[in-house]
Amino acid sequence: MTTIAKTIRERRSIKSGYTSEPVKEETVLSLLEDAVYAPNHGLREPWRFIFVPGEKKDEFVAKLVATFPKEKQDNRRNYFSQPAAFLIVVMKQDPRQKQWDENFGAVSSLIQNFQLLAWEQKLGVVWKTNPHIYEPKVHDILGIEKDEKVAGFLHLGYFREEDIPAAKTRTSAKEKLTVYS
Numbered sequence: 001m002t003t004i005a006k007t008i009r010e011r012r013s014i015k016s017g018y019t020s021e022p023v024k025e026e027t028v029l030s031l032l033e034d035a036v037y038a039p040n041h042g043l044r045e046p047w048r049f050i051f052v053p054g055e056k057k058d059e060f061v062a063k064l065v066a067t068f069p070k071e072k073q074d075n076r077r078n079y080f081s082q083p084a085a086f087l088i089v090v091m092k093q094d095p096r097q098k099q100w101d102e103n104f105g106a107v108s109s110l111i112q113n114f115q116l117l118a119w120e121q122k123l124g125v126v127w128k129t130n131p132h133i134y135e136p137k138v139h140d141i142l143g144i145e146k147d148e149k150v151a152g153f154l155h156l157g158y159f160r161e162e163d164i165p166a167a168k169t170r171t172s173a174k175e176k177l178t179v180y181s
């Protein structure tokens with residue numbers, strides 16, 4: 001198996017159990033500098049990123065939590081306090097369906113690049129698309145423009161080897177493949 005195949009197969013989404021080790025801006029930037037080599041049609045590079053470092057997390061989470069109904073706030077504070085940092089991936093929307101789809105494909109490719117590169121460095125990532133990524137109040141906090149979409153919140157944090165979730169197998173592609181004849 002090639003190195004890339006091994007990394008693709010072994011990567012897991014890390015959803016909990018983050019350690020207190022800080023996630024440095026320079027680490028995230030260095031991963032992004034490679035991740036941006038994702039295919040992107042027309043070289044539109046339809047992405048930008050917002051990094052929330054550990055030292056800003058409490059302030060950010062407080063603002064985020066305030067956008068939820070009162071009865072959900074404790075639960076959400078606990079949830080958002082777990083990652084060591086966040087990377088928010090913002091996509092440029094396009095009014096044309098074809099270009100919109102291409103942009104989302106490009107951003108998705110970039111996010112997978114980022115996840116694989118992070119995995120190599122034992123930095124845990126999960127791509128989150130909870131309802132708050134569509135919430136206008138959250139967009140205001142982040143300064144999201146009308147022609148932008150929050151593609152996801154990437155929850156980041158280092159993890160212990162023993163906390164890596166069990167392998168999730170996939171259906172063999174053989175079962176999904178038909179050969180046109």
Ligand SMILES: Cc1cc2nc3c(=O)[nH]c(=O)nc-3n(C[C@H](O)[C@H](O)[C@H](O)COP(=O)(O)O)c2cc1C
Pocket residue numbers: 011012013014015126127128129130168
């Ligand atoms: C577009 C996208 C959105 C996702 N959104 C969420 C999410 O909102 N919450 C979550 O816990 N995981 C989310 N995930 C992670 C998936 O649950 C995870 O990839 C899947 O369970 C397979 O696990 P693995 O990544 O460890 O192989 C998302 C993944 C993708 C690709």
